[in-house]
Structure formats: structure tokens, C-alpha cells
Amino acid sequence: xxILSLITVVFVGAALIYGxxxxxxxxxxxxxxxxxxxxxxxxxxxxxxxxxxxxxxxxADYRGYDTLGETAVVFTAGMACILLLRAGRxxxxxxHV
Amino acid sequence: MFEFIVSHYNYWMYIALMMVGFYAMMAKRNLVKKIxxxxxxxxxxxxFYISTSVKRGATVPILEHAHEGHGAVAHAAHAVDVMxxxxxxxxxxxxxxxxxxxxxxxxxxxxxxxxxxxxxxxxEDEIMMSIRRG
Amino acid sequence: MIAQxxxxxxxxxxxxxxxxxxxxxxxxxxxxxxAILALSLCAVASIDTLFAVMGGGTIHYRLxxxxxxxxxxxxxxxxxxxxxxxxxxxxxIVAIYSRRSVEQELPEKIVYFYTVFLLQVTxxxxxxxxGDLFNxxxxxxxGSLAGYALIAIGEDGAPLATFRYIVMxxxxxxxxxxxxxxxYISTGSLxxxxxxxxxxxxxHSKVILTAVAFLLAGIAIKMALFPVHVWLPDAYTKAPSAxxxxxxxxxxxxxxxxxxxxxFTVFQPHLSIELLPITDIMVWAGVIAILGGAVMALAQTDFxxxxxxxxxxxxxxxxxxxxxANTVAxxxxxxxxxxxxxxxxxxxxxxxxxxxxxxxxNLSDFxxxxxxxxxxxxxxxxxxxxxxxxxxxxxFFSKWYLxxxxxxxxxxxxxxxxxxxxxxxxxxxxxIFEIGYVFRASNGTQTHGDEHTAIINEAPLSMLIPTxxxxxxxxxxxxxxxxxxxxxxxxAIPKL
Numbered sequence: 001x002x003i004l005s006l007i008t009v010v011f012v013g014a015a016l017i018y019g020x021x022x023x024x025x026x027x028x029x030x031x032x033x034x035x036x037x038x039x040x041x042x043x044x045x046x047x048x049x050x051x052x053x054x055x056x057x058x059x060a061d062y063r064g065y066d067t068l069g070e071t072a073v074v075f076t077a078g079m080a081c082i083l084l085l086r087a088g089r090x091x092x093x094x095x096h097v
Numbered sequence: 098m099f100e101f102i103v104s105h106y107n108y109w110m111y112i113a114l115m116m117v118g119f120y121a122m123m124a125k126r127n128l129v130k131k132i133x134x135x136x137x138x139x140x141x142x143x144x145f146y147i148s149t150s151v152k153r154g155a156t157v158p159i160l161e162h163a164h165e166g167h168g169a170v171a172h173a174a175h176a177v178d179v180m181x182x183x184x185x186x187x188x189x190x191x192x193x194x195x196x197x198x199x200x201x202x203x204x205x206x207x208x209x210x211x212x213x214x215x216x217x218x219x220x221e222d223e224i225m226m227s228i229r230r231g
Numbered sequence: 232m233i234a235q236x237x238x239x240x241x242x243x244x245x246x247x248x249x250x251x252x253x254x255x256x257x258x259x260x261x262x263x264x265x266a267i268l269a270l271s272l273c274a275v276a277s278i279d280t281l282f283a284v285m286g287g288g289t290i291h292y293r294l295x296x297x298x299x300x301x302x303x304x305x306x307x308x309x310x311x312x313x314x315x316x317x318x319x320x321x322x323x324i325v326a327i328y329s330r331r332s333v334e335q336e337l338p339e340k341i342v343y344f345y346t347v348f349l350l351q352v353t354x355x356x357x358x359x360x361x362g363d364l365f366n367x368x369x370x371x372x373x374g375s376l377a378g379y380a381l382i383a384i385g386e387d388g389a390p391l392a393t394f395r396y397i398v399m400x401x402x403x404x405x406x407x408x409x410x411x412x413x414x415y416i417s418t419g420s421l422x423x424x425x426x427x428x429x430x431x432x433x434x435h436s437k438v439i440l441t442a443v444a445f446l447l448a449g450i451a452i453k454m455a456l457f458p459v460h461v462w463l464p465d466a467y468t469k470a471p472s473a474x475x476x477x478x479x480x481x482x483x484x485x486x487x488x489x490x491x492x493x494x495f496t497v498f499q500p501h502l503s504i505e506l507l508p509i510t511d512i513m514v515w516a517g518v519i520a521i522l523g524g525a526v527m528a529l530a531q532t533d534f535x536x537x538x539x540x541x542x543x544x545x546x547x548x549x550x551x552x553x554x555x556a557n558t559v560a561x562x563x564x565x566x567x568x569x570x571x572x573x574x575x576x577x578x579x580x581x582x583x584x585x586x587x588x589x590x591x592x593n594l595s596d597f598x599x600x601x602x603x604x605x606x607x608x609x610x611x612x613x614x615x616x617x618x619x620x621x622x623x624x625x626x627f628f629s630k631w632y633l634x635x636x637x638x639x640x641x642x643x644x645x646x647x648x649x650x651x652x653x654x655x656x657x658x659x660x661x662x663i664f665e666i667g668y669v670f671r672a673s674n675g676t677q678t679h680g681d682e683h684t685a686i687i688n689e690a691p692l693s694m695l696i697p698t699x700x701x702x703x704x705x706x707x708x709x710x711x712x713x714x715x716x717x718x719x720x721x722x723a724i725p726k727l
Contacts, residue, residue, distance in 0.1 A: 013115075016112045016441065016445075017108075023417070028153070029180050033186075034152055040300075043177050058189040059189045064295050072373050079377075080379065083343040084207040084380055115409075145412060149416050197369065207380075
């Protein structure tokens with residue numbers, strides 16, 4: 001089992017490293033990630049949302065729906081924990097602890 | 098060659114870290130160790146994303162002198178030097194991913210507690226033994 | 232108002248689930264009606280959206296009004312719209328069906344059960360409707376987390392099965408996220424349509440190659456493709472009956488939808504079919520999944536577990552059908568997504584009724600059931616015939632398309648696997664019919680006609696009606712399959 005896991009890990013790691021070979025250099029200001037969509041946020045954040053912190057603008061405005069999803073994830077986790085650990089404890093509690 | 102390594106080794110470090118977590122998830126027999134491995138894996142992915150937001154010589158994406166004079170706001174749209182600030186998008190994505198990670202951790206631990214209540218152990222081998230015994 | 236309907240599809244179940252615990256504080260029994268209300272509204276909105284798409288083409292909905300590559304947008308074409316209707320209608324049927332089964336299996340947890348149930352549906356709908364790669368991940372996690380919780384409250388052993396599912400599911404989600412990260416690094420965008428525009432210049436990049444591999448590997452784990460299906464049988468067998476009926480049909484189908492989306496919307500068919508051998512690998516993966524699922528299903532003595540392997544085999548049908556990469560097979564694969572969702576929900580509702588009546592779900596529990604529960608078993612026979620592929624049930628038509636597609640592609644192995652699996656289904660289900668006709672002698676030494684009525688011990692109506700409705704739907708889909716194919720699926724298939 002351990003050998004199999006090790007082989008899988010090495011294989012997956014090698015695949016991931018193979019993918020990085022064509023990646024832009026670290027910190028390259030002209031990489032696609034830094035030139036395609038993100039300059040728009042930096043340029044328009046102040047005008048669109050009057051917020052100097054661009055991360056806040058993207059979080060709450062441009063990609064606000066993701067943040068709604070994020071909140072829903074937390075709610076889901078909370079409800080999941082209640083469902084798993086708390087709900088119905090009172091009735092059963094006396095029988096066996 | 099040397100320059101290539103220097104400009105890419107950060108990715109490789111994160112991948113190494115991911116694989117540490119991945120190995121723990123698959124090979125460890127203790128359920129909490131599996132959860133820890135899961136966390137290492139996810140954290141490494143977060144580091145990986147964040148490293149894509151770096152621009153050499155840039156600072157945090159908080160615009161300077163933003164609120165000095167309201168008239169300037171209209172001009173600011175063109176005045177911002179994009180090279181001066183780091184890419185904000187990966188930060189936002191990872192804020193979301195961190196929350197997702199914490200939520201997964203919470204549910205995984207809750208399930209681990211249920212398993213512990215049932216079998217009084219978190220070692221997978223012992224659990225399998227107690228299932229086999231009935 | 233009309234223009235806002237797409238967002239309502241996701242927001243209604245989310246909002247109703249947030250309010251569900253509050254309703255539960257007031258009156259516990261109301262949660263059931265509350266969930267049904269939410270899902271009915273949701274179903275109405277989905278059906279309306281489907282008609283809007285059929286009438287006016289693809290809908291683009293900007294969330295918060297931000298223009299697409301910068302903000303998130305919904306893109307609803309024929310494929311999404313069909314999936315939305317499938318998801319919302321099936322979850323509505325399962326919600327109606329769930330009442331008595333939840334009252335019996337989880338009496339203390341009704342309130343939170345329906346809360347998480349609605350969140351589960353929210354996650355599914357959010358995955359289907361979105362046009363943004365990262366947003367898809369967020370909703371995938373909502374759906375997965377809710378699924379973990381719902382499965383873990385099942386019978387003895389469910390938490391351990393869930394834990395394994397969590398580990399596998401997280402690996403799948405992480406691989407997907409890594410794939411999205413690789414795409415983001417090389418394109419700078421997360422919007423599917425935008426990425427599609429940028430990618431063709433990058434098709435020879437190693438980054439994109441790796442991204443494809445990891446996206447598909449992640450999705451394959453989520454859809455339980457054969458070698459990585461190991462989490463599925465345990466998890467779905469031990470889940471509460473209502474939960475298996477909800478998740479077993481939908482989770483796999485939604486992952487298959489995501490696979491089609493990634494292969495043919497994010498990447499263009501050109502890459503998936505010509506530049507890389509992805510589709511060839513997929514056909515063989517499908518063949519292996521069909522054979523593996525069918526053989527494993529034969530070996531089971533537990534009814535639900537057997538159904539789980541049937542699901543694994545059905546996933547193979549669709550993966551293989553997509554992999555054949557011709558129009559006919561693609562039509563068959565997408566029609567099979569619809570058919571298989573309906574068939575699987577039918578199987579698991581029957582399994583739930585058997586569990587409700589006999590408190591376990593072994594094959595031997597089917598003894599005597601043809602006499603005790605004639606209506607349930609009639610529905611079960613229709614579902615089984617559909618899985619085997621007997622006309623006029625829906626299963627026949629999608630299999631027919633898939634077989635034609637295999638003939639066009641001259642892929643004999645896939646054809647053989649399809650026929651073999653149909654044969655295995657015949658054995659599987661006729662074995663159960665045979666058990667069902669074993670009348671227990673202890674019920675009386677002789678069974679005369681007049682005693683029959685006294686012995687009938689049918690499932691409660693709230694479970695029976697949805698099950699029969701599914702069986703009828705199966706025949707209707709079969710009869711009207713031509714209309715579905717020419718009006719919806721013909722537009723849903725990617726241009727090859």
C-alpha cells in the first residue's frame with residue numbers, strides 16, 4: 001500500500017512539475033496572469049467601487065458571488081457539524097453516553 | 098539553466114509540499130494524520146496560487162493616495178501604474194479557498210469524532226479489526 | 232423580474248435552507264413542506280429557463296452587472312438548461328419521497344436534514360449554471376460538504392465510508408483546483424468563454440496539457456470512474472435511503488456534465504479529439520468502467536450495493552459515449568445523462584421503500600414482494616426494463632444511439648461492452664424478480680385468491696406516488712425521446 005502510494009505521489013508530482021516547465025517566471029510582471037484580467041481591477045477599482053484596497057473590491061464587488069458561495073460553504077459546514085454531532089442528542093443522551 | 102531554476106523553483110517547492118500532503122492522505126493509517134495531510138495539500142495549493150500574483154518590485158494591491166481630493170478620482174482610472182501593485186485576483190480566490198478548506202476540515206473532523214464515538218479509536222487498522230470482529 | 236430568473240434558481244434553495252432551521256424552531260414538521268416549496272419554486276424557475284433557452288438561445292446573466300471576464304457570469308445553453316431541469320425535478324421528487332423514510336431513519340434530525348438537503352441542491356444547481364471555472368469549484372465544495380454530512384448520518388459504518396469519501400473527494404476537488412490554477416497562470420482568466428478564446432494559441436504548452444490532465448482526473452474521481460470509484464459503493468450503500476436517492480443519480484451526472492463542459496467548452500473539441508488522445512483514452516476508460524461495474528454488480532448480495540455498481544457501469548456508458556466523439560454517440564451520451572438520472576433515482580427509491588418495509592436492503596429481502604407490494608414492484612420492473620434497455624422505456628433509446636455511435640466509430644470493444652452489460656443487467660434484475668416471486672410458506676400453507684388482498688402491504692403513498700411517477704416518466708421520456716433529442720439535445724452537443 002505504501003509503495004503504491006509512493007509511486008502515485010511521484011507520478012503526480014512529476015506530472016505537475018512537467019507542467020511548470022512552460023510557466024512564466026516567478027514574479028514576471030508580464031505574465032498572462034498579471035496582464036489579462038487583473039490590470040482592469042487595479043485601474044477601475046477606485047472608480048467603480050471607491051475603495052483603494054483592490055482585494056476588497058474584487059472580493060465584494062467583481063467576484064462578490066464567489067464570496068456568497070464562500071459564506072454558503074461556511075453555513076454548510078456549520079449545518080453539517082450540527083447535523084452530525086448535535087441534532088437529536090438530547091433524546092438519546094440519557095440512554096448511553 | 099541556472100536562471101530557469103531560480104525563476105521556477107518556487108513552483109517546485111509548492112509541488113513538493115503538495116505531494117507530502119498527498120502522500121499522507123493516501124498512505125497514513127491514522128485518520129487525523131490523513132486530515133493533516135489534506136490540510137497540507139490544500140495549503141500548498143493556496144501558496145501556489147498566491148505565488149502567481151507576485152510581480153517583482155510591486156507592493157500590496159492597495160492604491161496609494163486614493164482619497165486625496167475627489168476631483169482626482171476620475172483621473173485615477175488612468176493614472177494607476179499597474180506594474181506597481183501585485184495581482185489582486187489570486188488573493189481573492191484564495192480567501193475563498195481558505196474558507197472552503199476550513200469548512201472541509203470542520204466536516205472531516207466531525208466525521209472523525211463520529212468514528213471515534215463508534216469504534217473508540219482513530220487507527221484505520223484497529224477500526225477494520227473491530228468491524229471484522231463484528 | 233423575468234430577467235432575474237436564472238439567479239433565482241440558485242438563490243431560492245440557498246435562502247430557504249438558511250431559513251429552514253428557524254422554521255424548525257417554530258414547528259419541526261413544517262421543514263418538509265418548506266423544502267418542497269423551495270424545490271417547487273426552483274423547478275418552476277428551471278423549466279421557465281429551459282423554455283427561454285429553447286426560444287431565445289443561450290442566456291448570459293451577469294452577476295452584479297459586472298462585464299464577463301472581470302465579473303462572474305451565468306451562461307445557460309441547452310445543455311445547462313436541461314441539467315437544471317433534471318436536477319431540480321429529481322430533487323423535488325426525492326424531497327416528496329423522503330418524508331416517511333426520514334421520519335423512520337432520522338427522527339431527531341429532520342430540521343437539519345432538510346437544511347442540508349437544500350444546500351446540497353444549491354451546490355448541484357450552482358455547479359451546473361455557472362460559466363466561471365473558480366465559481367464552479369466553490370459550488371462543487373458546497374455540494375460535496377453537504378453530501379458528506381448527509382451520507383455520514385446513515386446506518387452503522389456510514390461515518391467510516393464518509394471519511395474515505397471525504398479523502399477521495401478532497402483529492403478530486405484539489406486536482407480540479409490545481410487544473411484551474413494552471414489554466415489561470417497561462418491565460419490570466421477564469422471565465423470559461425474567455426479561456427476558450429485565449430487557449431488555442433497555447434495548445435502546445437505543457438501547462439495546458441497538465442491542466443487538462445488534472446481537471447479530468449479530478450472530475451473522474453468525483454464521478455466515480457471505474458478505477459477511482461472505490462468511495463462510491465460504500466458511501467451510497469450506507470447513506471440514508473432518501474440521501475442515496477438524491478445523491479446517487481445527481482452527483483455522478485453533474486460530474487459528467489462538468490466533464491463535457493471542460494472538454495468541449497473550456498477546451499475546444501479540436502484539442503480534445505485531434506491534438507491529444509483524450510477521447511480515445513475516454514472510450515477505453517468507459518469500456519473498463521462498464522465491464523468492471525457489471526462484473527462487480529453480479530458479485531453483490533446487497534441490493535443497494537449492487538445498484539451502486541450499476542451506477543459505476545452507467546458512468547462508463549456516458550464517458551465512453553462522449554469519448555466516441557461523433558454526433559450520434561454524443562446525442563446518446565447526453566440523452567443517457569437524462570435517462571440514467573431518472574433510472575438511478577427510480578432504483579434508489581425502490582431500494583428506499585424496501586429498506587423502509589424490511590429494515591435492510593439485501594437481495595433476500597425481495598422475497599414475497601411481488602405479492603406484498605405490487606405497485607412498487609411494477610414500478611421496479613419498469614425501471615429494470617429501462618436499465619436493461621427494453622423499448623419503449625427510455626433506456627433503450629439512449630443505448631440505441633450509443634450503439635449506433637460505436638458502429639460509426641467502428642469501436643467494437645465499446646459495442647461489445649455495451650451488449651455485455653445489457654446482458655448482465657438482464658441477469659441482475661431477473662434474479663431479483665425470481666426472488667420476488669418466492670412466496671414464503673410461513674405466511675400460510677396455501678395462498679388462495681381471496682387471501683391476496685389481505686397480504687398486500689404497500690409502501691406509504693408519499694413514497695409510492697413519486698416512485699410510480701418516475702416509472703411513468705421513464706416511459707414518457709422513451710415515447711417522446713425524439714422530441715427531446717431534436718429540440719434540446721441536438722443543440723446541446725458540441726460542434727465536432
